[in-house]
């Protein structure tokens with residue numbers, strides 16, 4: 001769909017036009033939204049390092065690559081089913097997408113409280129037109145945002161989750177976005193819309209992963225998701241994003257969340273995969289009493305680049321935001337952290353704390369961290385801090401002095417650094433799985449990881 | 451078991467140990483006392499192999515081997531244990547998994563089967579009784595948020611699990627309430643056999659009411675300047691260190707004349 005090796009933005013139009021023709025049945029509002037979004041993408045082109053927000057994240061390798069829209073063509077579904085690990089908590093509540101395409105055979109939604117909607121977006125467009133027309137793309141502002149624009153122009157599937165007022169959904173709702181390693185460069189545009197109604201409680205897990213072995217013939221893949229989350233008055237939403245894609249993947253994700261009166265959003269992000277992985281979360285407080293806790297862990301090895309970007313807009317008084325992001329960087333990996341907490345003039349009584357801690361595990365790893373606070377109100381409690389360090393020599397000696405071998409001691413301390421962010425995951429088997437993944441990765445990355 | 455000969459050591463190029471001589475035999479308990487800053491902890495850390503301390507002269511033999519050639523973790527697996535004056539907090543590592551790893555690495559080193567978590571838990575329950583520690587501490591992160599006294603107890607718990615041959619207790623009695631002092635002393639007495647040995651660094655004669663030392667040494671200015679039996683501790687309690695300082699100065703003047 002996209003041309004070979006060209007950065008000429010206008011050439012992306014061909015692929016877009018093919019898509020629009022294929023989507024000729026789409027409602028008018030959606031078609032025109034897509035056109036506007038694509039026009040914005042064309043106007044912007046891919047960001048370069050000249051753009052302040054992309055200063056340390058050079059996506060030239062992505063911009064220079066041609067991709068085809070992901071499909072099920074050539075995918076051995078039976079094999080995918082065997083390889084896809086579904087943790088028990090997702091047994092009865094999951095939507096599965098492969099290369100961006102919804103796969104109903106692998107998806108199950110059972111036993112949710114009456115009125116709760118969990119469906120794939122394409123289906124939602126057929127059955128919940130009105131709702132989508134009113135809500136789709138209302139939070140994900142694509143102006144000046146190339147990747148949000150690109151997703152909005154191209155997204156044709158993903159998840160629609162609506163929790164009606166007062167409903168408590170005990171089971172986590174799980175989304176699996178699977179890319180199957182392929183010799184053809186493919187792109188997918190997962191799109192998720194979550195509406196947590198007044199006083200509702202729910203948990204949503206977004207899993208991004210690659211199946212199939214990465215070989216020298218494996219082509220790059222590009223995942224370009226956008227998630228919109230509206231947390232209604234008094235609602236409580238627990239959001240997880242676990243990204244374990246292959247090292248051949250570019251993952252550029254944007255999440256937008258609006259928090260309404262006394263609502264709570266707990267956002268948890270675990271980033272392990274990707275050649276270049278960027279996660280941006282933009283949160284806006286819409287009414288008083290909102291609370292946002294964002295926790296994130298990024299673990300980059302080899303030549304991975306991981307970029308976390310959080311933007312929090314305290315536009316109204318008496319809201320709380322707490323950000324804790326931790327990064328582990330080994331080999332020649334690079335990390336980027338930007339936290340932008342904006343406390344507006346009227347936002348008295350704001351409580352905003354952001355912390356970014358980084359552990360450099362090799363001489364050649366690097367992190368660029370910039371936690372920022374812009375405060376225009378006076379009655380606020382705000383704090384921010386960033387640390388970059390190595391394993392503590394005192395802690396290491398303490399372990400050695402008890403007879404623990406150097407490598408085991410280093411691994412234990414490295415794991416301990418991550419532990420804080422894995423420990424609080426409330427989905428038990430997801431926690432255990434991440435525990436294992438991270439520990440085994442720690443013990444296998446003594447000397448590099450390509 | 452341990453023989454320290456003319457040991458000199460520096461930290462950041464400052465000489466702290468200036469000719470330590472000490473012989474410790476199996477079954478013995480040695481107490482080292484001495485003013486603040488005289489290098490007692492430095493000696494303890496040199497024995498444990500802390501990388502910040504550089505041995506510039508002298509030697510340390512442990513069971514006939516050159517201890518200085520062994521890495522810190524090897525020393526520990528060979529039975530050397532240091533209870534730190536200031537135990538380190540390690541957030542994110544549970545006491546139980548830390549102890550099990552340490553214990554199993556030692557077992558492996560001795561060619562024995564490693565214990566699985568359940569088997570180890572049984573062992574741990576026994577050891578906890580020795581230090582009368584609340585079981586809740588087992589699942590907490592190593593020393594994190596522990597009070598001063600709890601950290602010291604945790605050191606003794608580790609010692610009880612690892613069953614060292616040579617244990618160096620650096621002011622384990624400092625900051626303990628009377629009950630804790632009794633418990634920890636009981637622990638040491640229970641673990642003491644005629645094949646292992648203890649070096650206890652302390653400022654207080656009262657510890658020696660609970661644990662009977664065979665020798666008391668006074669360390670000053672990086673040397674052990676006086677040695678005696680238990681009565682030396684009583685004398686120090688009564689008279690302080692000045693008289694030893696005087697004696698030492700006189701001795702040195704005499705030597706230089």
Ligand SMILES: Nc1ncnc2c1ncn2[C@@H]1O[C@H](COP(=O)(O)OP(=O)(O)OP(=O)(O)O)[C@@H](O)[C@H]1O
Nearest residue numbers: 461462466485486487488489490491492493502535
């Ligand atoms: N890392 C270091 N850098 C510089 N000086 C050090 C270092 N470690 C120890 N010293 C110095 O070495 C000297 C001996 O310290 P040490 O801790 O061994 O004394 P101590 O006898 O254990 O004292 P205390 O009774 O107070 O515990 C002190 O003057 C101390 O300041």
Ligand SMILES: [Mg+2]
Nearest residue numbers: 490491492535
């Ligand atoms: Mg000391």
